[in-house]
Amino acid sequence: MSSSRLGLRLAVCLLNISEARRKYIVENVAKAALLKKNGQKHPEVSVLNVFSDQGYNRSVITIAASVAELGNSVLAACLEAFQSIDMEVQEGIHPCLGAVDLIPIYPLSGVGVEECGAVARNLAENLVQRIPGCSVFLFGEADLPEKRTLVQRRKQLGWFTRRDFSALKPDLGVAPARRCGLTGIGASPYVMNCNVTIDSQDLALGKEIASAIRGSNVNGLKGVQTMAFPHEGKIEIACNVESFEDQEVTETSEGSQYMAYSVLGDHFYYVSPHYIEAQVKKLASDQGIGIKGRALIGFTPQECKNCAEYAIKEGIGEFWKIRRGIFM
Missing domain, CATH: 3.30.990.10 (Formiminotransferase, N-terminal subdomain)
Structure with missing residues (x-):
């Protein structure tokens, strides 16, 4: 519902x-x-x-x-x-x-x-x-x-x-x-957090990769803000993924660069976490290293809406304690 x-x-x-x-x-x-x-x-x-x-x-x-x-x-x-x-x-x-x-x-x-x-x-x-x-x-x-x-x-x-x-x-x-x-x-429109860990301890390399995909870079990913941090013996590329309105964006199928959702009839887009992971993986492999995985901190906009509707409809205040089995 x-x-x-x-x-x-x-x-x-x-x-x-x-x-x-x-x-x-x-x-x-x-x-x-x-x-x-x-x-x-x-x-x-x-x-x-x-x-x-x-x-x-x-x-x-x-x-x-x-x-x-x-x-x-x-x-x-x-x-x-x-x-x-x-x-x-x-x-x-x-x-x-x-x-x-x-x-x-x-x-x-x-x-x-x-x-x-x-x-x-x-x-x-x-x-x-x-x-x-x-x-x-x-x-x-x-x-x-x-x-x-x-x-x-x-x-x-x-x-x-x-x-x-x-x-x-x-x-x-x-x-x-x-x-x-x-x-x-x-x-603002929804911003999600997506982190990708590269199999390296080279912070300078991490910063180079973060800069390459940053939205302010001429060849970067639209709406993506990035930082690189040492994390658990590796380097993590931490990304804030902003939603944006853009009439020219049409690629919204699974696996494409952009995903879409709407609020009150307004259409928003964001770069897919899978696409971010793929771009980091490519840049890392160019340097002869791999990645150790991707973590989505919380939800995509659609998942957040679905979980909120379900949790409030069912009266589940502490949804975080049961969320692993629902909508994931």
Whole structure:
């Protein structure tokens, strides 16, 4: 049964927190998203996935809900995270600026990206009011009127290299407290995370491959943002795969470069994870090395929508605990 027939207008947040090594904290954050202020469970909220990487010391918690409930649900998760994570002692390979590092909100069904932007702005205002020392930068549809992308904002703020919070200027809130750091909040069409591991320890080679497929490269993959990291004795090519609108894209069959989906009649495209893996494999093989596998962190847009509809219809709040057997 579709979400429209269920009467639900669905959105999702891929909440990025700077903690993975203390499992109980990550699970407490996930569980907090499911509860109302009175301790009762939200009937229209489900945590679809919890992904933690101990080397990165970063977790991504996928929270799906009716658009009316999502802001409050994510706020509750963030309150738990800020209480438990201290950026003064946080360590990890992955770049980050905040205890709650990133709060992107994406439309799934029956809601547009503009409304998700309004949810994100309201959430940002509530966070800086509720959390002493919390400060926020905005991106995408939450960043009015400029609507600067997450990539643009991260470059401006030195997200890839900076750990000194004192000189950062937030869009909302006071100067970042060292414990909290700086949190990015915004909305856009769906962005998924796809990582490919190459069978090498050569970080320079990894960066070369990442640069070759990056969307900003003239021969790169449209909408793909990349970084290379040492990871478990190998090199991981970490990709953020952005959805985009493009009238010229027509290749949407299985195994092609682009996949397609629609929200409120708007058609979006993204580069297939299989195609990303194939491109990395080709570039690596040109250097005489192979790949060790691909990991999709969470879901494609279609999978996320399907899982959200199922979980909320069936009242499964802790969907991440059973998801391996469903829609995969």
